[in-house]
Amino acid sequence: MRSMTGYGRIEENIGNYSYTVEIKSLNGKHLNIKTNLPWIYSSLELKVNDILKKYFKRGSLNVYIDIRLIQPKDIIKIDKALAKSYYDALNELAKYLHLSDLPDLELLVKFKEIMRYSIDEKDLEAIWDGLEIVVKKAIEKVIETQKSEGEKINKVIMEYVDNIENITNDIEKYAGDMKKYYSDKLKESLKDLDLEIEYNKERLEYEIALILERGDITEEIDRLKMHIKKFRDVALSNVEAMGQNLDFLAQEMHREFNTIASKSKLKEITALSIDGRLFVNKIKEQVQNIH
Structure with missing residues (x-):
């Protein structure tokens, strides 16, 4: 017999990534999954939910996932042309308004389109391989407390x-x-x-x-x-x-x-x-x- 109330948290380093997975399970007539995953890895959410559905049939699941690089990796791409266009536009606006301050780097990085995250398919597969292991371990913890x-x-x-x-x-x-x-x-x-x-x-x-x-x-x-x-x-x-x-x-x-x-x-x-x-x-x- 398993209660619907349970908790599990796992932190583990696998390969070049540090994973944190936390799952809270509460009462619920039907299965309801809320997954908090960094948007850059949002494509993995469906895979996470598919695993959860194999182990839970009822209840409200709150899932928190954090994935971080251990060693630096070239995953940020800068759109230099777009950055130059923003700079020129801001510079022109400053002159038009007779402002003494000119646009600087701190202002430019607020435009998220300039800096883009890019993960190739091979890296994404490696991230998922590690995440799958940690998610299953967190599920085991939850089931242990539920039992x-x-x-x-x-x-x-x-x-x-x-x-x-x-x-x-x-x-x-x-x-x-x-x-x-x-x-x-x-x-x-x-x-x-x-x-x-x-x-x-x-x-x-x-x-x-x-x-x-x-x-x-x-x-x-x-x-x-x-x-x-x-x-x-x-x-x-x-x-x-x-x-x-x-x-x-x-x-x-x-x-x-x-x-x-x-x-x-x-x-x-x-x-x-x-x-x-x-x-x-x-x-x-x-x-x-x-x-």
Whole structure:
């Protein structure tokens, strides 16, 4: 079980480049990736995102990437003709406005078009080879923290599941008292009518059977047991989108408790079904943070 909350940071030198990759993972219903990458390497963003999608199916990922040269390399190209054109234009403007200050280098470098970054395909491939290694190591760190947090969540959820199982067993025990309950209620109703009549025992049994059939919760109890077993199986598996699977099973358990409460007239069963729904709601809160 993995939480959607995790963190990983790796700094490593590979070849002529120094890499820093930091990944923060937070809760999110769907996968949302925000990558902060130096614009000169923006063409690598899709490759980074493709790797992330292999390891994360849900959550909000904030990814920070920094790439720096270790040794100087000729990757900056100067557009000398454009620089001369800017200088001449600024010089002409200064004269026109009768300004004493003439354009200098500090002013010219503010025009970004003059200095251009240029990375050839071979260098870009080398940068990606190193970046891919560091990104995967950062992902491993994130998953490690997610699993650690997931173990804590799993412990809490399993306690809730144990409570739900105990409640289900108690409901099953009280379900056996349903016949006596309805029989007593019918007899009391007949006495309240204050009629001096003899009621047919077989007819009374028939009426009780009809009521019991309408209020039968055997199927709901069986389905609850099935959902509980399935929930445990999924929680112990490596199934993808585990959080979504567990959330679905929690909804199914909630539905069964609702049906039991609507069918049964025993106050003990009604109280137990309310307790069951409370624990299911607690599970639903927890599974929202499961990857």
